[in-house]
Amino acid sequence: MTTALLQIKNLVKQYPSVKAVDGIDINLCSGVCFGLLGPNGAGKTTTVEILEGITDTTSGDILYKGKPVGDQFRKEAGIMFQSTALQDFITVRETLQMFANFYPRHSNLDQLIQRCNLTEYLDQDNRQLSGGQRQRLLLAIALVNDPDILFLDEPTTGLDPQARRNFWDLIDDIKAEGKTIILTTHYMEEAYALCDEIAIMDHGKIIAHGTPKALLEANFNDVILQLPEDELMDMDLSPFSIHKIRGQVEITTSDVNKVITTLIKNNISLAKLLIRSRTLDDLFIELTGKNLRS
Amino acid sequence: MLFNRFLALLSTRNKEFLRDHSSLSWNILMPVLIIAGLAFAFSGDIGEKFKVAIINQDTATIQTKSFLTLKYIDFYQIDHDEKIIQHAIQKIQRHQIDLLLDAEKQQYWVNPESPGGYLVEKILLGSESTHSQQQNFKKQTVEGKQIRYLDWVIPGILSMNMMFSALFGVGFVIVRYRKNGMLKRLKATPITAFEYLSAQVVSRMILIMIVTAFVFYAANFFLDFVMNGSHLNLFLVFALGAFSMISLGLVVAARITSEETAGGLLNLISWPMMFFSGVWFSLEGTVPMMQTISEIFPLTHVTAAARAIMIDGAGLLDIAYHLLVLSLQSIAFLLFGSWYFKWE
Secondary structure, eight states, rough: OOOOOEEEEEEEEEEEEEEEEEEEEEEETTTTTEEOOOOSSSSHHHHHHHHHTTTTEEEEEETTTESSSSSSHHHEEEEOOOOOOOOOOHHHHHHHHHHHHSSOOOOOHHHHHHHTTOOOTTTTTTGGHHHHHHHHHHHHHHHHHSEEEEEEEETTOOOOOOHHHHHHHHHHHHTTTTTTTEEEEOOOHHHHHOSSSSEEEETTEEEEEEEEHHHHHOOOOOOOEEEEEETTTTTTTTSSEEEETTTTTEESSSSSHHHHHHHHTTTTOOOEEEEEEEEEEHHHHHHHOTTTTT | OOHHHHHHHHHHHHHHHHHHHHHHHHHHHHHHHHHHHHHHHSSOOOOEEEEEEEGGGGOOOOHHHHHOOOOOOOOOOOSSHHHHHHHHHHHHHHSSSSEETTTTTTEEEEOOOHHHHOOOOOOHHHHHHTTSSSSOEEEEEEEOOOOOOHHHHHHHHHHHHHHHHIIIIIHHHHHHHHHHHHHHHTTTSOOOOOHHHHHHHHHHHHHHHHHHHHHHHHHHHOOOOOOOOOOHHHHHHHHHHHHHHHHHHHHTTTTTOOOOHHHHHHHHHHHHHHHSSSSSOTTTTSSSSHHHHHHHHHHHHHHHHHHHHHHHHTTTTTTTHHHHHHHHHHHHHHHHHHHOOOOO
């Protein structure tokens, strides 16, 4: 049985004009990669910053290893903010050494540098790093204290697809070590690929929580068939649940055979037919009525 | 406070400053350029009027009255107070006044090494000879090397440079780091606010002292300005002054999140200090209220203490008042700045 590493009980953050976090409860076990998803303004950044100890809570409890968060948590947590400035005129090596000196326990720097693929840039000024190199340095800083719990706040935002895939490989490596990860992201495929558990937030509350697969199964028992709109011009689509988007018609159904049979009967070409399962994107829109980037 | 955390912050901040060549150059070049400019401006004969201080002008004798009517001599009356008279005599020693005359007692003080004093004395005695029935003036000689304006202004310029470096080098940098999220990142580590601020203070103090020492010795090599006191005492005054003004910078930077606001506030503090702390001109002749207000500026006390050491050869006891005020201000600024400080 896994141990609850982080327990969040009835967490509330009230700002003068808005309740950013409204009574959240989460139990996070060791070794889990937990994804916190939500549209902008949902309260996920506030929640994560409260967990990181950056923002004070209005009420509620956060227990780390059974005790209120404090010095031990700060020593054992690794944090990668979405946008962190690094000191100018300081090299990658010096930055890592400075952060390593802040902690009583730290990772082997040579191994960390190799793992985050920073060897070539060690003597480079922080200002001269590319987006991908910078994100890898920020991840290395987050790992410098060999953390038991790692917070990654939109770690791949702004990276090109290749850099993003490389970053996912790094996170997979970290997961393999049994570290607990809390990840916030706007990319659903990222959450699906990396997270063991996800929670979707909206208006300061968690509106869905579970494994990605379980959430999809609980909310959807259908698939989507997609065809170009002009292929279906002469067909009566009224028996189906359809959605038109950018010249494509999406037919949502739990009976694929029935739809395909109907299409064939109507002499519709299936050459351009696409069938896809429901995704986290669909789940999010279903639950919140918003696009993740809105 | 954990020493290795403090040292890590200190070392990184020092490297950052030393590698920022434009900032470093400006810190060194600004005082050098001001001093060089002043040395050039005051290198020639500027044709000033003769200056004569008068005691007991109201009860002046006839021949003295005749002397007091002469043109192109700047006469100004001082009170018949022992302290004031001693201060005027000190100015004669430094060639800042050409002659001091007691109009009632027919007594004058002059520095025989001062060309201005020599000429004014001749004029005074010439006016006396036209009233031969009167008794002679009694002459008191005072000795002392000339204090140029350059000698007088250098302690202030060194202090002023220190002030700009302290206020902008700490205050502005902290606000910049708060704005770009660096402080937020540090907050997420075991670093305490006290460790962070201490590292900033010590780093800036080390750099200010090195830069000030460099400027001091370089300027002295070229300009040979007066240094009558102890170098160690001067070092202590500058160190305490730097500490006080860095602490003031911490107060400014405690919560501000905008560089524009910080810049405006720092200018609001530094410019009045620069003009009303006795850096460029003596506050003696100014209205009493200005003299009182100037007492609240750390720069006033650093400049006065440094000037007393460099020109008068004052010891620590002589400048105890300034040291006490600077110490109290440092403690007050530091405590308030640390208490008021927010990472974000």
